[in-house]
Amino acid sequence: MAQDDEWSPSSELLRDYQDPGTPPGTLRPAEGETGPSRIVVASYDASAFSITEPTDTAALETLRGDGRVHWIHVIGLADVGLIERLGAIFELHSLALEDVLTLGQRPKTEDYDQAVFCILQHLAYKESGLIKTQLALFLGSDFVLTLQPGGTDLLSPVRERIAKGRARMRQKGACYLTYALLDLLVDAAFPTLEALGDHLDVIEEGILDRPDREDIERLQGARRELLVLRQVLWPQREVMGHLAREDHELIPDDVRIYFRDCYDHAVQALEVSENFREMASGLLDIYLTSLSHRLNDVMKVLTIISTVFMPLSFLAGVYGMNFDRTKRLNMPELGWAYGYVGFWGISILAVAAMIWLFRRRGWL
Amino acid sequence: MAQDDEWSPSSELLRDYQDPGTPPGTLRPAEGETGPSRIVVASYDASAFSITEPTDTAALETLRGDGRVHWIHVIGLADVGLIERLGAIFELHSLALEDVLTLGQRPKTEDYDQAVFCILQHLAYKESGLIKTQLALFLGSDFVLTLQPGGTDLLSPVRERIAKGRARMRQKGACYLTYALLDLLVDAAFPTLEALGDHLDVIEEGILDRPDREDIERLQGARRELLVLRQVLWPQREVMGHLAREDHELIPDDVRIYFRDCYDHAVQALEVSENFREMASGLLDIYLTSLSHRLNDVMKVLTIISTVFMPLSFLAGVYGMNFDRTKRLNMPELGWAYGYVGFWGISILAVAAMIWLFRRRGWL
Amino acid sequence: MAQDDEWSPSSELLRDYQDPGTPPGTLRPAEGETGPSRIVVASYDASAFSITEPTDTAALETLRGDGRVHWIHVIGLADVGLIERLGAIFELHSLALEDVLTLGQRPKTEDYDQAVFCILQHLAYKESGLIKTQLALFLGSDFVLTLQPGGTDLLSPVRERIAKGRARMRQKGACYLTYALLDLLVDAAFPTLEALGDHLDVIEEGILDRPDREDIERLQGARRELLVLRQVLWPQREVMGHLAREDHELIPDDVRIYFRDCYDHAVQALEVSENFREMASGLLDIYLTSLSHRLNDVMKVLTIISTVFMPLSFLAGVYGMNFDRTKRLNMPELGWAYGYVGFWGISILAVAAMIWLFRRRGWL
Amino acid sequence: MAQDDEWSPSSELLRDYQDPGTPPGTLRPAEGETGPSRIVVASYDASAFSITEPTDTAALETLRGDGRVHWIHVIGLADVGLIERLGAIFELHSLALEDVLTLGQRPKTEDYDQAVFCILQHLAYKESGLIKTQLALFLGSDFVLTLQPGGTDLLSPVRERIAKGRARMRQKGACYLTYALLDLLVDAAFPTLEALGDHLDVIEEGILDRPDREDIERLQGARRELLVLRQVLWPQREVMGHLAREDHELIPDDVRIYFRDCYDHAVQALEVSENFREMASGLLDIYLTSLSHRLNDVMKVLTIISTVFMPLSFLAGVYGMNFDRTKRLNMPELGWAYGYVGFWGISILAVAAMIWLFRRRGWL
């Protein structure tokens, strides 16, 4: 069920789910999606390349079987009917279609007989924070079907590479195209990590300089984003490891080696994010020691002031007493010619002594 | 042995157990259960569907073997005789029957020859907190037997789906029904997690706004509920993984793929709960830094007040001394025409200087 | 070597060991054991049951081979000669005998050719705290030999069950008896955990109410007992898992399923104890925040008092000064008719203003 | 994409990466590299040894096949054309070449058909901190190709050993040479760890002596360097384990045993670094307790001063009051002959009593 539209800290970690008891394969528009979908079809072989944007699925039914690779990219997940027709045309499992429309899922891959199905999350880091966009991919013998929520086309860089006609891309078939797409998604973690690292650097600077309440809230925000990141990067690593390891007739051996490279990148992204988590918890330690230092400093000032002025105030109080001075022993100092000067002398001496003492203890 | 009836923090984690030395398979009424049990039998095949509520087990003895799938759902676990008769009719292992009647167990699955046995915990989140309800399930070749403690029928959504006659449900037999039931239980974790997440969000808001003792108690309560959740979700994931992986003649391959989907959901629920645990421990960090900040603030006020008024009080004390003013050097200031005005001037200057100083150190 | 007799925190974790360099199989009386041993022999088959308490091992030599199951239970581990004779009669490995006499060992199981050997720890919770009692068990083809230190007979409940003649018990042979005994030991963890849980609940109540130094010492004690518990429960789980999984001709398949149930209990006990550990560390967090809160409260009182009385004292000091009032500008307030009333007016106003301010900041 | 040139804490953990969407095998100059590359070729067999420094790759094309081992070492990674020609000559996979030019990667090994490819990081510890230098290695049947960024030749010690003609080195072929090179890189971790350990010792001394803000920043720096170290040492252990375990026709069995030794060193380096991490977090604990101690000390001084002088000031204030002494009960002490002396007597007695009290409580 869709959550409320309002942002809340916990909603980053649990975005969307099917209501319990919903029959499997029940399709409903993806959360937050509206409007018609856009379909971009790229068909190519070593020699030719064409792009079309059919408005309906009718054109897709006759697409396959001409020896070319067809990449169908769907942008916008509100049109349940479209998804159903695609499922029928490409013989996709209804559970997979349900996953396509449930956003915020953990990356996974599933081997069906006719197709390999993957769910991945595209990561980006904008000013407003971390942005995950779910991308679903079906790899068939001669087609790749990708689906993303409405918005900017995330996969256009790959389409441009095909258009430019780089030889390997054009010759290696649907599986190599899949690799190129997954590689794009996996590598998108790195600029995200870089931005998050910069953000942590800024927080660290703030904390070392003058820690305040906002720093800790920003740090807490960054830690939560690192949690979200881990929620994506851990299973993404498993997905890539699965594709690089498992035998599947749709993944030829000469492409598998590319998936292995992609797996290495996924591992590295995960490691960096784990290390950022350690960095962030180190920042919390620094923050806490900073607070302790400041408390120490404040208390030192208070103690110094009190230690200096309490004895002096006592002395001034003594000489403000009204003992009957006609008695010889009662406050003879008050009658001395240099009594007042002596009082100041003693006061100044005492202050000097204390300052010397504080200095020796390192309090000043 | 049953624990006392009173709620206590530790009783959430250890609810019920058999007394040591009890012979295996000893049946006693489940803890807290009273009154007669309700039996709901749903029998169906692709074309027909019927519901009956027999008052005794006699009707069940002749049930099997007619080619239909029979789902017997028992609500209420106080009637030990009923459980024993069910065990005899469906040839269930006495250890399994004992488990059915011992509430608060960790989810598990056991393969017996005639049946697959599962224990799961249904999760819900009410105002009073997290509620676990144990559900036992036996899957046989043509029957599914489910047992739950008395109260609302947890599984009615599935019965309604069968009644509506969704094609797949009616055709795929007892194992698919088992999947539908387990899926319902696994997915129940998501609204629970959502509610718990909202609860954490409320606590976070409270802590950021003005942390008090109640916040920490509520946080501690939420952490304990997350422990209980983990106690359920970890083994539940294992159960689903076992069903999705192991070969068992009662689980056909085309249903196994549904269990795999269910396993994915179980993994996601577990991950979200683990991340909530990290969030909760992050909240504790924020809480502690908030306390430190407040202590710092209080101490600053004290230090500022002391630093301003201690020197001034000393000065006032000085001019309250009673040195013999007939001596020329003794407190001539007291005789000056502008002495008092000068005293106030110095005082105001001193206060101004200190305020400037505090401002520069960022204390104001 | 035996440790000193005095209790110490670390001795709970390392109770007893053989001196390095002791030849393997060297037998010495178990630590703390004295006096003669008691031997209880229960012999039974489906139809007959007899109990004898032979005073010597002579009677044991002719025991085996009559088709009945013989359970020899030895209470008291001081009589090394007895142990050696038992080893000779039942062909036990000298390493196992050494283990029998070395108390405080981690639970383990070892498959010898003629026998399966297990070491387990019986857990109990008395007022004085957690009590571990080591129990050794040898399972042969037609006998079970159990050995425990002197004291109450831990296994009498099982003997009573045999005496009562429950069918399964009498028919299933030595391995089922072994299961019954291990089940008793494993399940003894639950009342222990319940008592420890109650203890934690009491500590939590104390900490929430008014945390003092004793609470933290009791908490530390409970954490140490949880460590000891884990030291027992982890390997005990492994032992049960091994018995439930491994093929051994002495363990028939229809009994193995009972060991699996026992394994589930061992897992649950371990999980509960791990969760108690988390609860205990959560209590420490609460304790620390309570201390912080109290410090905050104390400091607030100090700051409020100082903030109220320091300015007032200064004012009183001012009007206690002795400036020469013949000069027109010197302290004219002192000569006013309503000077004193005005002083009190200002004082009361100032106090009221500060109370209002503190209230607004939430300090009161 | 290259990061900015400025150093920042997070940049140690994520140094360099390919822009998402870059076609695989796209070569660009390594980050920060400029100028021409230097090529050092060492060719040897049991009897002969020669070193050449060809300025172009032409000389390399005819190198192989003469029964000698050829070690080509390339220093400087700015010349993309050179790398491409090397790839062509030695039939290297384009993904491997891309890895060679992307610095800051995690150590890894990849088995291609014609060659074993390894990426390792050479560690050094200079005054400016930890320095990682990436080294790539290709092992072929009769050649070893190594590539490093510009700067000091990291591998010269091995070349000198070959030149000296140590028998084993000369006879065992390319794989043994690979071992010698990897061993050099793995062992470089030890002096680095030693330097880092010395650094930690210095920090510990500082913290025990007089903890200040700089200590914590240095400690935080050391912890970050230990993170970087772990990022290198974990996968490096995997690389060595892979080489020591996996069957590959290029790695004969008699050399594999050397890789096993190298693996042991890698494990030890990792363990030491993990223990240093624990040491560092222990230092943080000490630091925090030191701060607490100091706060305690400061507060004790304040409390002692206040406790001594507040009652005395009050007493002095009392005898400064102006009650009308013509009334008999009003302040008769002021008229006593020994009033003032008595005041001082009481004061001194009070101070003495307090000092005695503080001493007994251990505050002095």
Next chain:
Amino acid sequence: MAQDDEWSPSSELLRDYQDPGTPPGTLRPAEGETGPSRIVVASYDASAFSITEPTDTAALETLRGDGRVHWIHVIGLADVGLIERLGAIFELHSLALEDVLTLGQRPKTEDYDQAVFCILQHLAYKESGLIKTQLALFLGSDFVLTLQPGGTDLLSPVRERIAKGRARMRQKGACYLTYALLDLLVDAAFPTLEALGDHLDVIEEGILDRPDREDIERLQGARRELLVLRQVLWPQREVMGHLAREDHELIPDDVRIYFRDCYDHAVQALEVSENFREMASGLLDIYLTSLSHRLNDVMKVLTIISTVFMPLSFLAGVYGMNFDRTKRLNMPELGWAYGYVGFWGISILAVAAMIWLFRRRGWL
């Protein structure tokens, strides 16, 4: 390379290593070793036993092949030539010899064709703290070669057992001797752990009694020793597990069961040390709460003193004011007959009220 001779905290964790680039198998005297080595040869079979101390290796060359077991124990690792000759006589791998001379290594075992090689660390706890002594062992078909640094002969207890002629020892050959030696080393961990446990108990007592700075330094020292212990005990467990599990023709099955017992001891030692680590970190928690308690106590004293005397001082100040008492409203109290007595009455009442209040809040 050898570290400096001075002790430093980090040097416990990284003691000695070969300089990077050192050719494998390069032998140099072990760090800190000087003087000639002592060789003790014990030769025995079931009927005979002889000990010799040859001064040269010549006598060793003809030793083997007479059907007896030969145990050569070398004390002192400075004589590189001796080690080399031993390597030649017993056909030992040069990598193993290098390991023998590099002290401070992690325990490991390596299967060579002719021999099984083990490195272990003997643990002892003296007043100066934990002492590790490295022991190397080669097991051949009819010989055992052990090597230790100079000092007390660590293995003499085993030699005495052989001399006493315990039957099993004499009959079971070289592998059983190996077991006896390893068992001695593994069991040496227990008295060490006991001593360390006693040390922790003393620290705990100190912390509960009156925590001071020395306690924390001793605690930190104990934690570091536990790290060192773990560095030894983890791999030692692996070594024993390897010997108890792996098939090797030099380890007959009837001895393997002894290694399994030894493995159990290694596991228990490791577990105890891990639990001590938890105990030590629990002590840190207690220490920190003790500090907090003490701060709370100090602050309470300060607050009580301030709260009592500040208002009283203010009151005394009020009656020290000099308002012109010829005006009717100005300080009439000063003229009352019972003014002074009333002042003291109010003061005493106020103090009593505050003490009552503090008592109710539990501050006294």
